Amino acid sequence: MKELSIYIHTPFCKSKCNYCSFYSIPLSKLKPAGNSADFEQYAGLLIKETEIMSEKYSLEGSHINSIYLGGGTPSIMPVNFFDNLMDYIRKSFKIAEDAEITAEINPESGDLEKLYALKSLGVNRLSIGAQSFDDGALKTAGRIHNKNDIYNAANNAKKAGFKNISLDLIIGLxxxxxxIFYNDARAILDIEPAHISAYMLSIEKGTKFYKIYDEKNGAGFTPEENIAEYYEILCGLLAEKSYIRYEISNFSKAGYESRHNINYWNRGEYLGIGPSASSFLKFEDGKEIRKTNASDLDKYADNISKKTGDNKNGRGFIEILTEKDKINEEIFLTLRTASGINAKRLSELAGQEVIDKFIKEGLMQNFKENIILTLKGALLSSEIFARIMI
Ligand code: SF4
Known part of the structure:
Protein backbone atom coordinates (compact mmCIF):
# COMPACT_ATOMS: atom_id res chain seq x y z
CA MET A 1 0.00 0.00 0.00
CA LYS A 2 1.30 3.45 -0.90
CA GLU A 3 2.29 5.81 1.92
CA LEU A 4 1.12 9.27 0.94
CA SER A 5 0.74 12.80 2.28
CA ILE A 6 -1.93 15.12 0.97
CA TYR A 7 -1.59 18.87 0.43
CA ILE A 8 -4.73 20.91 -0.27
CA HIS A 9 -4.23 24.44 -1.61
CA THR A 10 -6.75 27.19 -0.90
CA PRO A 11 -5.72 30.10 -3.12
CA PHE A 12 -7.80 32.87 -1.52
CA CYS A 13 -6.53 35.65 0.74
CA LYS A 14 -8.08 38.80 2.13
CA SER A 15 -5.29 40.78 0.45
CA LYS A 16 -1.85 40.16 -1.00
CA CYS A 17 1.17 40.47 1.31
CA ASN A 18 4.14 42.41 -0.04
CA TYR A 19 6.64 39.54 0.23
CA CYS A 20 4.39 36.71 -0.96
CA SER A 21 5.20 34.67 -4.04
CA PHE A 22 2.65 31.91 -3.43
CA TYR A 23 -0.28 31.61 -5.79
CA SER A 24 -3.11 33.45 -4.08
CA ILE A 25 -6.00 35.63 -5.16
CA PRO A 26 -7.14 38.62 -3.05
CA LEU A 27 -10.88 38.27 -2.40
CA SER A 28 -11.47 41.67 -4.02
CA LYS A 29 -10.33 40.21 -7.38
CA LEU A 30 -13.03 37.54 -7.40
CA LYS A 31 -16.03 38.43 -9.52
CA PRO A 32 -18.39 38.76 -7.76
CA ALA A 33 -16.15 39.28 -4.74
CA GLY A 34 -15.73 36.03 -2.82
CA ASN A 35 -19.32 34.86 -2.68
CA SER A 36 -20.23 31.43 -1.39
CA ALA A 37 -20.97 30.11 -4.89
CA ASP A 38 -17.30 30.63 -5.85
CA PHE A 39 -16.23 28.67 -2.81
CA GLU A 40 -18.74 25.88 -3.36
CA GLN A 41 -17.55 25.55 -6.92
CA TYR A 42 -13.94 25.49 -5.76
CA ALA A 43 -14.65 22.80 -3.14
CA GLY A 44 -16.20 20.73 -5.94
CA LEU A 45 -13.07 21.15 -8.09
CA LEU A 46 -10.84 19.89 -5.28
CA ILE A 47 -12.94 16.74 -4.91
CA LYS A 48 -12.97 16.22 -8.66
CA GLU A 49 -9.20 16.58 -8.89
CA THR A 50 -8.68 14.10 -6.04
CA GLU A 51 -10.93 11.66 -7.88
CA ILE A 52 -9.09 12.15 -11.21
CA MET A 53 -5.65 11.77 -9.62
CA SER A 54 -6.70 8.69 -7.62
CA GLU A 55 -7.99 7.00 -10.71
CA LYS A 56 -5.12 7.99 -13.00
CA TYR A 57 -2.35 6.99 -10.60
CA SER A 58 -4.16 4.18 -8.70
CA LEU A 59 -3.93 6.04 -5.40
CA GLU A 60 -7.18 4.82 -3.90
CA GLY A 61 -6.68 3.07 -0.57
CA SER A 62 -3.28 4.72 0.01
CA HIS A 63 -2.19 5.07 3.61
CA ILE A 64 -2.27 8.75 4.60
CA ASN A 65 0.08 9.94 7.35
CA SER A 66 -0.44 13.66 7.00
CA ILE A 67 -2.82 16.14 5.46
CA TYR A 68 -2.00 19.83 5.13
CA LEU A 69 -4.58 22.54 4.45
CA GLY A 70 -2.40 25.36 3.14
CA GLY A 71 -2.71 28.44 1.06
CA GLY A 72 -3.54 31.17 0.56
CA THR A 73 -5.59 31.44 3.70
CA PRO A 74 -7.68 28.33 4.48
CA SER A 75 -9.00 30.05 7.62
CA ILE A 76 -11.00 32.60 5.62
CA MET A 77 -13.09 29.87 4.03
CA PRO A 78 -16.64 29.25 5.29
CA VAL A 79 -16.70 26.85 8.28
CA ASN A 80 -18.08 23.91 6.29
CA PHE A 81 -15.87 24.45 3.27
CA PHE A 82 -13.66 21.38 3.77
CA ASP A 83 -16.37 18.99 5.04
CA ASN A 84 -17.23 17.23 1.78
CA LEU A 85 -13.62 17.08 0.64
CA MET A 86 -12.49 15.52 3.92
CA ASP A 87 -15.39 13.04 3.77
CA TYR A 88 -14.30 12.11 0.28
CA ILE A 89 -10.67 11.70 1.38
CA ARG A 90 -11.72 9.53 4.33
CA LYS A 91 -13.74 7.30 2.01
CA SER A 92 -11.08 7.01 -0.68
CA PHE A 93 -7.92 6.64 1.41
CA LYS A 94 -6.90 5.02 4.64
CA ILE A 95 -6.06 7.83 7.03
CA ALA A 96 -3.75 6.72 9.86
CA GLU A 97 -5.35 7.00 13.28
CA ASP A 98 -2.57 9.29 14.44
CA ALA A 99 -2.29 11.19 11.14
CA GLU A 100 -1.06 14.76 11.45
CA ILE A 101 -3.72 17.08 10.02
CA THR A 102 -2.59 20.70 9.82
CA ALA A 103 -4.49 23.86 8.91
CA GLU A 104 -2.80 27.17 8.25
CA ILE A 105 -4.60 30.07 9.84
CA ASN A 106 -4.00 33.80 9.73
CA PRO A 107 -4.25 35.59 13.08
CA GLU A 108 -7.15 37.87 12.08
CA SER A 109 -9.28 34.88 11.08
CA GLY A 110 -8.43 32.61 14.01
CA ASP A 111 -11.76 33.00 15.80
CA LEU A 112 -13.05 30.29 18.12
CA GLU A 113 -15.94 29.20 15.89
CA LYS A 114 -13.52 28.56 13.01
CA LEU A 115 -11.08 26.70 15.22
CA TYR A 116 -13.77 24.45 16.71
CA ALA A 117 -14.96 23.69 13.17
CA LEU A 118 -11.42 22.75 12.12
CA LYS A 119 -11.08 20.57 15.21
CA SER A 120 -14.26 18.68 14.43
CA LEU A 121 -12.95 18.19 10.89
CA GLY A 122 -10.04 16.23 12.40
CA VAL A 123 -7.43 19.01 12.28
CA ASN A 124 -4.95 18.43 15.13
CA ARG A 125 -2.22 20.94 14.28
CA LEU A 126 -2.45 24.67 13.58
CA SER A 127 0.12 26.78 11.82
CA ILE A 128 -0.42 30.46 12.63
CA GLY A 129 1.08 33.04 10.26
CA ALA A 130 2.33 35.47 12.93
CA GLN A 131 5.40 36.75 10.98
CA SER A 132 6.20 39.56 13.46
CA PHE A 133 4.87 41.08 16.68
CA ASP A 134 5.70 44.59 15.57
CA ASP A 135 2.66 46.39 14.17
CA GLY A 136 4.84 48.67 12.01
CA ALA A 137 6.73 45.74 10.47
CA LEU A 138 3.44 43.90 9.86
CA LYS A 139 2.02 46.93 8.07
CA THR A 140 5.13 47.29 5.91
CA ALA A 141 4.81 43.60 5.01
CA GLY A 142 1.22 44.18 3.90
CA ARG A 143 -0.21 41.96 6.63
CA ILE A 144 -3.69 42.87 7.82
CA HIS A 145 -3.30 41.62 11.39
CA ASN A 146 -1.67 43.22 14.40
CA LYS A 147 0.13 41.72 17.37
CA ASN A 148 -3.06 41.48 19.44
CA ASP A 149 -4.63 39.31 16.74
CA ILE A 150 -1.70 36.89 17.12
CA TYR A 151 -2.21 36.62 20.89
CA ASN A 152 -5.96 36.16 20.37
CA ALA A 153 -5.48 33.45 17.76
CA ALA A 154 -2.92 31.61 19.92
CA ASN A 155 -5.22 31.84 22.99
CA ASN A 156 -8.21 30.67 20.95
CA ALA A 157 -6.16 27.76 19.60
CA LYS A 158 -5.30 26.69 23.15
CA LYS A 159 -8.92 27.20 24.26
CA ALA A 160 -10.15 25.04 21.39
CA GLY A 161 -7.84 22.29 22.67
CA PHE A 162 -4.98 22.42 20.15
CA LYS A 163 -1.67 21.33 21.69
CA ASN A 164 0.29 21.19 18.47
CA ILE A 165 0.56 24.86 17.48
CA SER A 166 3.17 26.26 15.15
CA LEU A 167 3.97 29.96 14.70
CA ASP A 168 5.60 31.39 11.58
CA LEU A 169 8.11 34.20 11.95
CA ILE A 170 9.93 36.18 9.27
CA ILE A 171 13.43 37.39 10.12
CA GLY A 172 14.46 40.57 8.32
CA LEU A 173 11.25 42.36 7.39
CA ILE A 180 12.22 44.68 17.03
CA PHE A 181 14.01 41.38 16.52
CA TYR A 182 14.43 40.77 20.28
CA ASN A 183 10.83 41.80 20.85
CA ASP A 184 9.67 39.20 18.25
CA ALA A 185 11.86 36.53 19.83
CA ARG A 186 10.58 37.31 23.34
CA ALA A 187 6.94 37.34 22.21
CA ILE A 188 7.18 33.99 20.46
CA LEU A 189 8.90 32.43 23.47
CA ASP A 190 6.16 33.82 25.77
CA ILE A 191 3.50 32.03 23.72
CA GLU A 192 5.68 28.89 23.76
CA PRO A 193 4.23 27.10 20.75
CA ALA A 194 5.22 23.46 20.17
CA HIS A 195 6.73 24.41 16.80
CA ILE A 196 8.27 27.50 15.22
CA SER A 197 9.09 28.14 11.57
CA ALA A 198 11.49 31.07 11.25
CA TYR A 199 12.22 32.08 7.68
CA MET A 200 14.85 34.58 6.63
CA LEU A 201 13.21 37.08 4.29
CA SER A 202 14.03 36.44 0.68
CA ILE A 203 12.93 38.92 -1.94
CA GLU A 204 11.16 36.89 -4.61
CA LYS A 205 10.53 38.00 -8.18
CA GLY A 206 6.95 39.12 -8.81
CA THR A 207 6.35 40.38 -5.26
CA LYS A 208 5.75 44.01 -4.26
CA PHE A 209 8.95 43.89 -2.21
CA TYR A 210 10.90 42.84 -5.29
CA LYS A 211 9.74 45.94 -7.14
CA ILE A 212 10.47 48.31 -4.27
CA TYR A 213 13.83 46.65 -3.56
CA ASP A 214 14.84 47.11 -7.16
CA GLU A 215 13.64 50.71 -7.40
CA LYS A 216 15.31 51.75 -4.15
CA ASN A 217 18.37 49.57 -4.62
CA GLY A 218 17.69 47.76 -1.39
CA ALA A 219 17.40 50.93 0.73
CA GLY A 220 15.12 50.42 3.76
CA PHE A 221 15.53 46.64 3.73
CA THR A 222 17.34 44.77 6.49
CA PRO A 223 20.94 44.03 5.37
CA GLU A 224 21.75 40.36 4.79
CA GLU A 225 24.43 40.32 7.48
CA ASN A 226 21.90 41.52 10.07
CA ILE A 227 19.41 38.84 8.99
CA ALA A 228 22.14 36.20 9.38
CA GLU A 229 23.06 37.56 12.81
CA TYR A 230 19.43 37.57 13.99
CA TYR A 231 18.98 33.99 12.73
CA GLU A 232 22.01 32.82 14.70
CA ILE A 233 20.82 34.62 17.84
CA LEU A 234 17.34 33.12 17.44
CA CYS A 235 18.79 29.61 17.08
CA GLY A 236 20.61 30.14 20.40
CA LEU A 237 17.55 31.55 22.20
CA LEU A 238 15.34 28.70 20.99
CA ALA A 239 17.92 26.07 21.94
CA GLU A 240 17.98 27.48 25.49
CA LYS A 241 14.23 26.84 25.65
CA SER A 242 14.61 23.22 24.43
CA TYR A 243 13.55 23.81 20.84
CA ILE A 244 15.32 21.45 18.47
CA ARG A 245 16.39 22.88 15.12
CA TYR A 246 15.42 19.89 13.00
CA GLU A 247 15.66 21.70 9.67
CA ILE A 248 17.22 25.01 8.58
CA SER A 249 14.07 27.07 9.31
CA ASN A 250 12.10 24.72 11.56
CA PHE A 251 12.30 24.30 15.33
CA SER A 252 10.18 22.19 17.62
CA LYS A 253 9.82 20.76 21.08
CA ALA A 254 10.67 17.04 21.11
CA GLY A 255 8.02 15.01 19.33
CA TYR A 256 6.42 18.01 17.58
CA GLU A 257 8.43 17.96 14.35
CA SER A 258 6.12 18.46 11.36
CA ARG A 259 5.56 15.02 9.86
CA HIS A 260 4.20 16.56 6.69
CA ASN A 261 7.41 18.51 6.06
CA ILE A 262 9.62 15.59 7.07
CA ASN A 263 7.91 13.58 4.34
CA TYR A 264 8.94 16.25 1.79
CA TRP A 265 12.56 16.23 2.94
CA ASN A 266 12.65 12.41 2.91
CA ARG A 267 11.37 12.43 -0.67
CA GLY A 268 8.20 10.66 0.40
CA GLU A 269 5.25 10.66 -1.97
CA TYR A 270 2.53 13.28 -1.83
CA LEU A 271 -0.62 14.27 -3.61
CA GLY A 272 -1.06 18.03 -4.04
CA ILE A 273 -4.44 19.36 -5.05
CA GLY A 274 -5.54 22.85 -6.02
CA PRO A 275 -3.96 25.42 -8.35
CA SER A 276 -0.12 25.62 -8.13
CA ALA A 277 0.01 22.47 -5.97
CA SER A 278 2.55 19.75 -6.79
CA SER A 279 2.30 15.98 -6.48
CA PHE A 280 5.32 13.68 -6.23
CA LEU A 281 4.70 10.06 -7.12
CA LYS A 282 6.90 6.99 -7.49
CA PHE A 283 6.19 3.89 -9.55
CA GLU A 284 7.24 0.27 -9.29
CA ASP A 285 9.54 0.52 -12.33
CA GLY A 286 11.57 3.24 -10.56
CA LYS A 287 9.98 6.10 -12.48
CA GLU A 288 9.32 9.24 -10.41
CA ILE A 289 7.18 12.17 -11.50
CA ARG A 290 6.42 15.62 -10.20
CA LYS A 291 3.14 17.03 -11.45
CA THR A 292 2.52 20.73 -10.89
CA ASN A 293 -0.89 22.29 -11.41
CA ALA A 294 -1.51 25.57 -13.24
CA SER A 295 -1.00 28.63 -11.04
CA ASP A 296 -4.23 30.09 -12.34
CA LEU A 297 -7.68 29.29 -11.02
CA ASP A 298 -9.45 29.46 -14.42
CA LYS A 299 -6.88 27.28 -16.19
CA TYR A 300 -6.91 24.87 -13.26
CA ALA A 301 -10.72 24.65 -13.40
CA ASP A 302 -10.57 24.14 -17.16
CA ASN A 303 -8.03 21.32 -16.79
CA ILE A 304 -10.21 19.58 -14.22
CA SER A 305 -13.32 19.78 -16.37
CA LYS A 306 -11.39 18.40 -19.36
CA LYS A 307 -9.62 15.82 -17.18
CA THR A 308 -6.29 16.82 -18.70
CA GLY A 309 -4.57 18.51 -15.80
CA ASP A 310 -1.28 18.96 -17.53
CA ASN A 311 1.07 20.68 -19.85
CA LYS A 312 1.58 23.68 -22.05
CA ASN A 313 0.65 27.35 -21.99
CA GLY A 314 0.78 27.85 -18.25
CA ARG A 315 -1.57 24.91 -17.69
CA GLY A 316 0.77 23.11 -15.32
CA PHE A 317 3.37 20.50 -16.16
CA ILE A 318 4.68 17.03 -15.44
CA GLU A 319 8.38 16.34 -14.98
CA ILE A 320 9.81 12.85 -15.16
CA LEU A 321 12.80 12.92 -12.85
CA THR A 322 16.14 11.80 -14.24
CA GLU A 323 18.66 9.88 -12.11
CA LYS A 324 20.58 13.14 -11.77
CA ASP A 325 17.45 14.96 -10.53
CA LYS A 326 16.87 12.25 -7.95
CA ILE A 327 20.42 12.46 -6.61
CA ASN A 328 20.38 16.26 -6.45
CA GLU A 329 17.07 16.23 -4.59
CA GLU A 330 18.37 13.65 -2.16
CA ILE A 331 21.42 15.81 -1.44
CA PHE A 332 19.73 19.15 -0.95
CA LEU A 333 16.64 17.87 0.84
CA THR A 334 18.45 15.67 3.35
CA LEU A 335 21.17 18.22 3.99
CA ARG A 336 18.49 20.72 5.06
CA THR A 337 17.65 18.49 8.00
CA ALA A 338 19.46 18.29 11.33
CA SER A 339 20.23 14.59 10.83
CA GLY A 340 21.84 15.31 7.45
CA ILE A 341 22.91 12.66 4.98
CA ASN A 342 24.88 9.45 5.43
CA ALA A 343 28.58 10.35 5.06
CA LYS A 344 29.39 7.37 2.83
CA ARG A 345 26.40 8.10 0.60
CA LEU A 346 27.35 11.78 0.21
CA SER A 347 30.91 10.78 -0.55
CA GLU A 348 29.65 8.45 -3.32
CA LEU A 349 27.33 11.11 -4.71
CA ALA A 350 29.41 14.27 -4.46
CA GLY A 351 32.99 13.08 -3.91
CA GLN A 352 35.03 13.07 -0.69
CA GLU A 353 37.18 15.99 -1.82
CA VAL A 354 34.18 18.33 -1.95
CA ILE A 355 33.03 17.25 1.51
CA ASP A 356 36.50 17.71 2.99
CA LYS A 357 36.59 21.21 1.54
CA PHE A 358 33.24 22.14 3.11
CA ILE A 359 34.32 20.69 6.45
CA LYS A 360 37.54 22.73 6.30
CA GLU A 361 35.53 25.87 5.54
CA GLY A 362 33.38 25.21 8.62
CA LEU A 363 30.22 24.69 6.56
CA MET A 364 29.75 20.96 7.24
CA GLN A 365 30.61 18.63 10.07
CA ASN A 366 30.48 14.94 10.90
CA PHE A 367 27.60 13.84 13.12
CA LYS A 368 27.62 10.14 14.00
CA GLU A 369 27.54 8.33 10.63
CA ASN A 370 26.26 11.41 8.85
CA ILE A 371 27.31 14.78 7.46
CA ILE A 372 25.33 17.81 8.57
CA LEU A 373 25.46 21.53 7.86
CA THR A 374 26.93 23.73 10.59
CA LEU A 375 25.04 26.88 11.57
CA LYS A 376 27.30 28.83 9.18
CA GLY A 377 26.51 26.18 6.54
CA ALA A 378 22.77 26.55 7.15
CA LEU A 379 23.07 30.29 6.48
CA LEU A 380 24.92 29.63 3.22
CA SER A 381 22.86 26.58 2.26
CA SER A 382 21.80 27.86 -1.17
CA GLU A 383 25.43 28.44 -2.18
CA ILE A 384 26.48 25.04 -0.82
CA PHE A 385 23.71 23.25 -2.73
CA ALA A 386 24.66 25.07 -5.92
CA ARG A 387 28.31 23.98 -5.49
CA ILE A 388 27.61 20.40 -4.50
CA MET A 389 24.87 19.37 -6.88
CA ILE A 390 25.94 17.15 -9.77
S1 SF4 B 1 -1.78 35.59 3.62
FE1 SF4 B 1 -0.14 34.13 3.13
S2 SF4 B 1 -0.65 33.31 1.11
FE2 SF4 B 1 -1.93 35.14 1.45
S3 SF4 B 1 -0.79 36.76 0.47
FE3 SF4 B 1 -0.19 36.78 2.62
S4 SF4 B 1 1.61 35.41 2.72
FE4 SF4 B 1 0.62 35.07 0.76
Missing part, protein backbone atom coordinates in the same frame (compact mmCIF):
# COMPACT_ATOMS: atom_id res chain seq x y z
CA UNK A 174 12.12 45.90 6.22
CA UNK A 175 12.90 48.20 9.12
CA UNK A 176 13.66 45.35 11.53
CA UNK A 177 15.96 46.78 14.18
CA UNK A 178 17.71 44.78 16.86
CA UNK A 179 15.00 45.89 19.33
Missing amino acids: PGQTED
